[in-house]
Every structure is written in structure tokens, then in C-alpha cells.
Amino acid sequence: MPEPTTERLPFEFMLSPEFGRDPYTEYGRLRERGPVHAIDFPRGVTAFVVIDHEHGRQALTDPRLAKGLGHAPGFFQDAVVRGNPALARNMLNSDPPDHTRLRRLVAGAFTARRTASLAPRIQEITDRLVDTMEAAGEADLLDDFAFPLPITVICELLGVPSADRADFREWSASLITPAFTEEAARQRDAVNAAVRAYFAGLIDERRRAPRDDMISALVTARDEEGLLSEQELLATLTLLLIAGHETTVNLIGNGMLALLTHPAQLGLLRERPELLPGAIEEFLRYEGPVERATFRFATEDMEIAGVPVPKGGVVHVSLGAAGRDPAAFDDPDTLDVTRTGNHHLAFGHGIHFCLGAPLARLEARIAFETLLSRLPGIRLACPAEDVAWRLNGSLIRGLQALPVRF
Numbered sequence: 023m024p025e026p027t028t029e030r031l032p033f034e035f036m037l038s039p040e041f042g043r044d045p046y047t048e049y050g051r052l053r054e055r056g057p058v059h060a061i062d063f064p065r066g067v068t069a070f071v072v073i074d075h076e077h078g079r080q081a082l083t084d085p086r087l088a089k090g091l092g093h094a095p096g097f098f099q100d101a102v103v104r105g106n107p108a109l110a111r112n113m114l115n116s117d118p119p120d121h122t123r124l125r126r127l128v129a130g131a132f133t134a135r136r137t138a139s140l141a142p143r144i145q146e147i148t149d150r151l152v153d154t155m156e157a158a159g160e161a162d163l164l165d166d167f168a169f170p171l172p173i174t175v176i177c178e179l180l181g182v183p184s185a186d187r188a189d190f191r192e193w194s195a196s197l198i199t200p201a202f203t204e205e206a207a208r209q210r211d212a213v214n215a216a217v218r219a220y221f222a223g224l225i226d227e228r229r230r231a232p233r234d235d236m237i238s239a240l241v242t243a244r245d246e247e248g249l250l251s252e253q254e255l256l257a258t259l260t261l262l263l264i265a266g267h268e269t270t271v272n273l274i275g276n277g278m279l280a281l282l283t284h285p286a287q288l289g290l291l292r293e294r295p296e297l298l299p300g301a302i303e304e305f306l307r308y309e310g311p312v313e314r315a316t317f318r319f320a321t322e323d324m325e326i327a328g329v330p331v332p333k334g335g336v337v338h339v340s341l342g343a344a345g346r347d348p349a350a351f352d353d354p355d356t357l358d359v360t361r362t363g364n365h366h367l368a369f370g371h372g373i374h375f376c377l378g379a380p381l382a383r384l385e386a387r388i389a390f391e392t393l394l395s396r397l398p399g400i401r402l403a404c405p406a407e408d409v410a411w412r413l414n415g416s417l418i419r420g421l422q423a424l425p426v427r428f
């Protein structure tokens with residue numbers, strides 16, 4: 023193993039367009055110098071990016087690394103949660119016992135069994151979207167399919183009108199992008215106010231007239247059982263809505279781009295549809311949506327792979343880099359839909375392991391199955407190098423658009 027690196031990377035390196043287009047080449051270069059790299063954040067804060075699988079996996083369960091924002095340096099709190107209580111008090115930003123309490127309140131709705139019962143409805147939504155695309159002969163697979171599918175499903179589950187989904191898309195894009203400038207922070211504050219007002223209205227409606235949906239169930243848990251605060255209720259709904267937006271969308275988009283640019287793999291999947299569940303795990307490893315949005319905060323001075331991490335240090339595990347670690351995967355830069363034993367970290371690891379993983383896997387299976395069987399001629403409508411990644415410094419890896427023809 024190389025000696026721990028002493029080099030510090032400038033904060034901007036992860037915001038550069040080159041990194042946005044292809045983080046893996048840069049990670050490969052960094053990997054030669056060690057598994058953990060210090061990044062100079064503004065205002066004297068140091069962040070550490072963990073890029074290998076072994077230490078990444080360990081960091082995700084290390085009890086010295088907390089998720090609670092109370093452990094975050096002030097600068098980071100400003101950039102991520104300023105004016106952001108709508109998001110701040112959710113399970114993903116909490117440690118036990120709050121985390122356990124908040125996760126338990128909604129976990130029952132996301133088990134593999136409960137999720138499986140949604141399959142017929144997911145198929146129905148998928149078929150309707152494919153009907154429209156097929157009739158047009160061409161589509162932006164992101165706008166016309168990958169986005170509306172999971173958002174419609176999560177809206178129905180929560181009890182949020184999916185007609186408002188254009189607003190949610192704008193809001194969630196804003197909420198997942200750290201606001202490092204005053205202007206960005208002001209814009210984000212405005213989005214927060216809008217999100218708070220929107221959910222407060224829906225919560226009020228359900229208080230007056232409960233329905234058979236998750237908002238009503240959470241309102242009951244709050245009002246009759248006192249199991250969560252009003253802010254936690256708001257934060258849980260916001261988290262679930264965002265998680266339903268920015269992740270599965272990009273599993274479908276990134277996975278489809280990977281297939282369309284690897285025709286032999288696409289052919290193999292068409293010939294052997296039983297490979298699909300494994301192929302979805304491979305898309306998650308090869309081009310997972312949650313590239314490095316996995317912040318944790320050191321609650322004491324510690325070391326990761328020999329690199330000193332001081333108390334208050336921000337640690338983010340790059341799940342995307344872990345998926346390309348040659349120590350963990352053979353030929354990590356090769357897309358291989360027949361890969362087995364795919365122990366990627368794309369859904370995280372430990373107590374914060376993705377609550378929606380069964381839902382995301384089910385949506386992806388139905389989406390790819392339907393796209394491949396009903397649109398046999400699907401192909402890119404532009405040269406592969408013109409397909410653009412989102413380059414706004416977001417911690418999520420996804421495309422701006424995916425133009426296709428059938």
C-alpha cells in the first residue's frame with residue numbers, strides 16, 4: 023500500500039467540468055497515491071475523500087464518524103443546511119437513537135415484500151410512458167421516462183400530487199447541491215421556504231381529512247403517538263421525495279447510457295434476460311448515481327488508512343470510486359453484465375443502508391425489461407460524446423439528457 027499522502031487537493035477540483043465528465047480517471051490517478059485524500063474546503067475546513075472499497079466500507083460503519091449535523095463544522099452546516107430545517111432533521115442526518123426512531127417509522131413501507139406489491143402499478147406507469155415514447159419515435163429518455171417513472175411511484179406512495187412534480191424536480195436539484203456562494207445560498211433558502219410551505223399545506227390537509235397514504239400515517243404517528251416532531255415529519259417527507267427523484271432516475275439514465283455505448287453487453291442482455299438483476303447491480307457499481315454524497319463527521323481525532331482526520335473533519339466516501347477499485351473488482355473499468363458477487367457500495371452500508379433499495383431495484387428491473395423488450399431498435403440519437411453529464415457540482419452523478427430513437 024502506498025504511504026499516506028500529504029498532498030492536499032484544492033476544493034475546486036471536484037467541481038471542475040473534467041471531473042464531472044469523468045471522475046474515474048482522476049480517482050485512478052489519486053489511487054496510486056493512496057486511499058484517502060485531504061481536500062481544502064473554504065474557511066479552514068478540511069474534508070477527506072475515501073476512494074478505496076475497503077476503507078470506504080469501514081468508514082460507513084465507523085461509530086466515530088457521525089451523520090448528525092451537530093458534529094459538522096460551522097462552514098459545512100452553512101453550506102448544506104443553512105435555512106434548511108425542511109431537510110435537516112431526517113434519518114439520513116441523524117445518529118442513533120434518533121436515527122433508529124425515524125427510520126423505524128417508515129421502514130415497514132419499504133420492505134422487499136411491501137415493495138413487491140407495487141409491481142403491477144409500476145408496470146402500468148412504465149407501459150404508459152413507453153406507449154407515448156414509442157408513438158413519437160424518439161425521446162429524451164431522462165425527461166420522458168427515467169424522471170417521471172420513479173417520481174410518480176414515490177408521489178403515490180407518499181400521497182403527494184404527482185401533478186406538482188415539475189416543482190419537486192427543481193426543488194430537489196437545489197436541495198442536493200451544496201450552496202457555497204451567497205447567491206446560491208439565497209436561492210436555496212427560497213427553495214426551502216417553498217418546500218416547507220408546500221408540505222405544511224399537505225400535512226394540514228391530511229390532518230383534516232386522512233387518507234390511506236404515508237403522509238396520513240406519519241401525521242397519526244406525530245399527533246396520536248408523539249413519535250416525531252413537526253420538523254422531523256417535514257424532513258422525512260422531503261427526504262423521501264428527494265430520494266425518489268435524484269437516484270433511481272439516474273440509475274435508469276446512467277445504466278441505459280452504459281448499455282447503449284456497449285452494444286455487445288446490450289446484445290447479451292437481450293439474449294439472456296435472466297441476467298437483468300445482475301446487470302442492474304453492475305450499473306450501480308459501474309456508474310452509480312450517489313457518487314460521493316455520503317458525508318460523515320469525525321467526532322474525535324482519528325486515522326483512516328494512516329491519514330490523520332481531526333475531530334470535526336468532514337469525511338466523504340466516494341461510492342463511485344469504491345466501485346472502480348481494482349483491489350475489490352476484477353477489471354473494474356469494464357462493464358460486465360455477467361459479473362457475479364458484485365459487492366458494490368452504491369446503496370451505502372451499515373445502518374444508513376438505502377431504505378429504498380428494494381424499490382429502486384424493482385423499478386429498474388421493470389424499466390429495463392420493458393425498454394429492452396418493447397423498443398428493440400433503441401439507440402442514441404446523437405454521438406455518445408455529445409451526451410452531457412450534469413456539471414453543477416452536485417454530488418449525484420447523472421445526465422442532463424439522454425436523446426434516443428427507436
Ligand code: HEM
Nearest residue numbers: 113114265269270273312316368369370374376377378382
Ligand atoms: C440512503 C443510494 C433510491 C431512500 C441511501 C444511501 C445511499 C443511497 C448511498 C446511504 C447514504 C449514506 O450512508 O450517507 C440510493 C440509490 C438509489 C436510491 C443509488 C437508486 C438507485 C432510493 C429510493 C428511496 C431511497 C427510491 C425511497 C424512496 C433512502 C433513504 C435513505 C437512503 C430514506 C436514508 C437511510 C438512513 O439514513 O437510514 N440511499 N438510493 N433511496 N435512501 Fe437511497
